[in-house]
Amino acid sequence: MGRVAGKVAFITGAARGQGRSHAIRLAEEGADIIGVDICAQLDTVPYPMSRPEDLKETVRLVEKTGRRMLGFQADTRDLGALQAAVEQGVAEFGRLDTVVANACTLNGTAAAWELTEEQFEEQVGVGLGGTWRTVKATVPHLIDQGQGGSVILISSTSGLAAELHVAHYVAAKTGVTGLMRALSAELAPHMIRVNSIHPTNVHTPMIENQHLVDLFAGGRPGFTFGNEEIRRGFQNMNALPVPWLDPVDISNAVLYLASDETRYVTGTTHVVDAGALAPFKHPHDYS
Structure with missing residues (x-):
């Protein structure tokens, strides 16, 4: 069952x-x-x-x-x-x-x-x-x-x-x-x-699209969703070292x-966020 x-x-x-x-x-x-x-x-x-x-x-x-x-x-x-x-x-x-x-x-x-x-x-x-x-x-x-x-x-x-x-x-x-x-x-x-x-x-397609890629790339041309820099940009939003769920x-x-x-x-807010809401700092925040 x-x-x-x-x-x-x-x-x-x-x-x-x-x-x-x-x-x-x-x-x-x-x-x-x-x-x-x-x-x-x-x-x-x-x-x-x-x-x-x-x-x-x-x-x-x-x-x-x-x-x-x-x-x-x-x-x-x-x-x-x-x-x-x-x-x-x-x-x-x-x-x-x-x-x-x-x-x-x-x-x-x-x-x-x-x-x-x-x-x-x-x-x-x-x-x-x-x-x-x-x-x-x-x-x-x-x-x-x-x-x-x-x-x-x-x-x-x-x-x-x-x-x-x-x-x-x-x-x-x-x-x-x-x-x-x-x-x-x-x-x-x-x-x-x-x-x-x-x-x-x-x-999902909500994030895997050129519009968000361009946003994360800061307007620089030639970036795709598979680009490592774009992946790191998403990963920097989470505490766990993953770019997305x-x-x-x-x-x-x-x-x-x-x-x-x-x-x-x-009445609960069930968070599944890879630590995105946790009070953390990435290593580059200390530099």
């Missing part, structure tokens, strides 16, 4: 990256998956976003584990689309146990006052508003079932500390942290647990919070 055998999980941003990894990891441990993803490009996002074929591939990989998955193309800014996906998924699988609000983007970098209004509104609309809509579309089902459940909000180290040139992302992820705390109190009487996960950089590192935390091992864990 797997750690989440017989459970059903709803995951946003499931077409690739962390969302795909969460779907596969939960399926490996016995869960069926309802997954949604926008599978389209947003105008303010400077790197290629997911496509419908990416979501189909996630479905294939989940089914390869022996579990089932329903995949829906839906924008987390569209409450009706989320509700329709949840309704169809619950009708098919008969229940809902776990919600993973994972979908987010990083739509550019600039000083807070230099961000465009469109950048700020779209970032917060997807990262925070989309998380709230995910909760609104799913939590009524958990309450009606009367069997508790686990709601997992994917925040970031940016949701716990300041980071430069991503104020819109910091605002969204800090909002997710606050939303988690409020929900954990409101849903506790229903035995519904709510926790957030706070990763450092994770090796793999998606499965976050998925293992998702699995833990989705399982009955954490049946009395709620």
